[in-house]
Amino acid sequence: MLAILGLITIVVLLIVIMTNRMSPLVALIAVPIIAALAGGFGLETSKFIISGIRAIAPTAGMFVFAIIFFGVVTDAGMMDPIIDRILRVVGTRPARITMGTTLLALLIHLDGSGAVCFLITIPAMLPLYERLGMDKRILALCVSMAAGVNFLPWTGPMIRSAAALKVPVTDIFNPLIAVQGIGLLFIFTVAFLLGKREERRLGLNTATAGVGGDGAPVGPAPRVLTPEQIKIRRPKLFWVNLILTLFIMGVMIEGAVDPVVMFMIGTVVALMINYPDVKMQKERVDAHAKAALMMASILLAAGVFTGIMGGTKMLTAMAQSAVAFVPPDMAQHIPFALGILSMPLSLLFDPDSYYFGMMPVIAEVYKTLGGDPIQIAQASVLGQMTVGFPVSPLTPATFLVVGLCGIGLGEHQKFSIPYLFAASVVMTIAAAILGVIPF
Template structure:
């Protein structure tokens, strides 16, 4: 009975979110509450919700303060010299331009937002592609690859995986650092090869690097007002300390970003009025994701508290051959990028992944391995080509290409990145083959 009720709840969640009948926030709360009441748990449902919210609170806190922290240091101009230097360095050599596009996307994606990455990187690099007649599909691909492979502890997929399985984000991310480095080598290798191909196609193999100053970005009056260029190195040092300490696991990630946010405000905007303005500027984005995470806490709290998740996993385990069980993480890793075409992140990480993780656990596996396999592709390398994410349409719109062109050109490379990282993870023992 509980297994069937749980299955109906998961299916209802997937259908409601994927058909846009309900927003993820509403679906993650109303559907499990209704299921719990139907299951006869009554007022006890509220206890399940509170338990789930308590478990999710550190993750939500980390995300809120990460958004505000990166927003503050970006407002202060920490990224400006980096972006301008990249633009000057690439000149008019296609190989440099393509690799510079990947590097810029990688740096901008430090704040964890794919949309911001594309909005900053593509307009900065597109004039160079247009001036030389370069293939704009390449620009769309390399920024997608860089953002996709650059999954970080405060990015959506990692946060969702952490929230769904109630494990610290650093426990998920830390074993994958080397895997990610391999993925980044692949990103820049692809960028180099495609850049060389463009040089040959355009007959620019002997071209000298020329100044790209004519493409220097122009800041708005509002942006100039909040910039603090004289504090560039101070902000760089602060960011390095915060990220280094957080990734090391010495101090909890949520605490580090809280401290980092406070220090960034005091350093760059000592006035109370300015501090309030900077927090307000980023509050909307932080609140939007935090509300989703708390709703997810309610969902997972109910699914666990009622026993629906355990019942589903127990039933599903009967259909999984024992000899296949140990290969589940590897199979999930290989399939994770294509799964982005079928499931949006909320549907997958809160609906599908926990069931897979519990089935794997029933065979003696560690659920965290399913989470680690999932983030090697599901809405990481997969999000820039998935029709289920607005970022995909932002990429093609900014580059001036069609969705079909982008998907046909980019999917093989994005899938190859996932396969490479999955194999690497298995080889170094993150999860078994």
Template sequence: MLAPLGALTIVVLLAAILSKRMSPLVALIVVPVAASLIGGFGLHTGKFVIDGLKNLAPVVGMFVFAILYFGVITDAGTLDPIIDRILRTVGTRPTRIVMGTTLLALLIHLDGSGAVCFLVTIPAMLPLYDRLGMDRRVLAASASMAAGVNFLPWTGPMIRASAALHVPISALFNPLIPVQIVGLAFVFGASYWLGRREEKRLGLTVAGGAVALPARALSDEQQALRRPRNFWFNIVLTLLVLGTMVAMGEKLPPALVFMVGLCIALLVNYRDVDMQRERIDAHARAALMMAGILLAAGAFTGIMQGSGMLRAMAQVAVGFVPPGMASHIPVVLGVLSMPLSLLFDPDSFYFGVLPVIAEVGAQLGVPAVKIGQAALLGQMTTGFPISPLTPATFLVCGLTRVDLADHQKFTFPLLFGASLAMTAACVALGLFPL
């Protein structure tokens, strides 16, 4: 009874989200509550939900304050000198331009927002590409690779994986740091190759003179928020926040680290109380939207686990997995995770599919943290910039004026290659048994 009901719940959830008949927030609440009532759990449903919310509270807190922190730091203009320096340095050599695009996208994506990354990177670099006649697909691909490999603790996939599996973010992220370095090496290597290929195509084999690009225009409102005199303070503060979170993730909750960091950033950059309130209000919408989805996901996972539906489905699925293949589940998922981004949006995969895979793995002796790490190597990380299920993909195509099919065909092998390189690194480093 429980296994079929759980399977039906997940199918209905995926159908509701993928067909866009319900928003993820609504589907993650309505579908499991209805399933629990149909299963005869009655008032116990409330306890399942509360248990799920309790498990998720630290993750939600970290995400909200991370969004607010990076929003305030960006408002203060901390990244402005870095962006301007990159634009001055790349000159007119395609290799430098493509690698500069990758570096710029990597830095902008520190806030975890793919949309912001593309909105800043592509308009800043597009004049150079057009002036030299470079392929705009290269611009779309280099920005996509940088954003895709940059899965940080406060990015959506990492937070979803932690929430769905009830695994601390530090346990997921810290072992993946060297793996991410391998992914970044692949991305910059691919960017260099793309640049060299453009040089040969255009017949540009030597560096040209600097192109005088118009200065990036800031609105009066943006200019009023800039605090150039606090540049080095904000840089050091950000490094301290990130370093503390990585080094002491087991002792200090990441939410507390970002809370304190946000307070310091506000007090130093915007001492006026009204300005502090305005900065929080300016970024509250993005933080609240994701927090709402995460709390709804807590209700979903709480019901699926508390009712026993997840365990029942896993017990049925275990019978179809040969015992000798159990240890290979992380490697297989790591290889498939990026293409799965074309089939599942992040909410339906991380909250609907991943818990079932993790439960199957658990019953075969595979830790949930390994399943989560495997998913993060591609599912809506390297996969999101070409997935038709994410708005960021259409933003890339719109800003570069590249057809979606052309962007996917050109960029898919590069993003899939990055995912495979990171999977291989996990095997080489002993994170995944082969």
């Protein structure tokens, strides 16, 4: 009975989210509560909800303060010299431009926001692509690869997977650091080879690399800051902010202090250093509050869902029923198979549906068969809404990429999907070879 009720709950959740009949926030709260009441759990449901929220609170707190912290140091101008330096170094050689595009997108995506990454990187690099006659699909691919492989502990998929399994995000991320490094090596190699291919296609050499199709000299487009941006910049504090950021990230990844604590401390220090005036501190927090609140509310709603699904034992009952259909000798291959399929699954499931609906069931089945559920989360983040999100029609970021680059959705998907899928496969194989997940 519980297994059937759990299955119905999952199916209804997927349907109402994917058909836009309910927002993820509403669905993650309403659907499991109705299911629990229908299952006869009554007022005990509230205990399950509190338990789920309590388990997920540190993750939600980390995400909120990570957004504010990176927002503050970016407002202060920490990224400006880095961006300007990259634009100067890339020059007008396509191979340098493609690698510079990838590096710039990688750095901008440190705050975990794909939209911000695309809004800054693409307008900065697009003039070079247009003046040299380079394929703008390559620009779209480079920023997509960089944002996709950059699955840091405070990015959406990592946060969701940790919240769904109620484990510290560092338990999922730290074993994947070397795997991510291999993924980064792969995407920079792809970017370089595509750049060299463009040089051959355009017939560019050292003598003609700085000349556009109209014969005029080509150079990086200067970045122009608005008066509002100039007002909040703190260029003299660049090194202070950079050292603070590296320290926060280093301590967090090392695991000496809980991530939520580090980002809370980092946010306080960044605000006091850059904006000692109380009014400006409030303005900087308000500027990033919307993004922080939006994701935090979804994570707390996910706590309701996971708390009820776990407390009522629906998840356990579903897993026990599913185990009968999985041959014991095939159990160890589940993470590897999921890693291979994770990127294509981005085209079928939005992140909330997958990480809060599908992944917990798969993880529970794998746990029942003797595996470590964390390996399911690790396999998932190697592609599902990481390298898959910039081409998924289920995410607004995809349309932002094609809109900013001035290309069609179809041509972007046709060109980028093979490379993004290859990045996911390479990282999955690397994870298996390094022993993060079993073959």
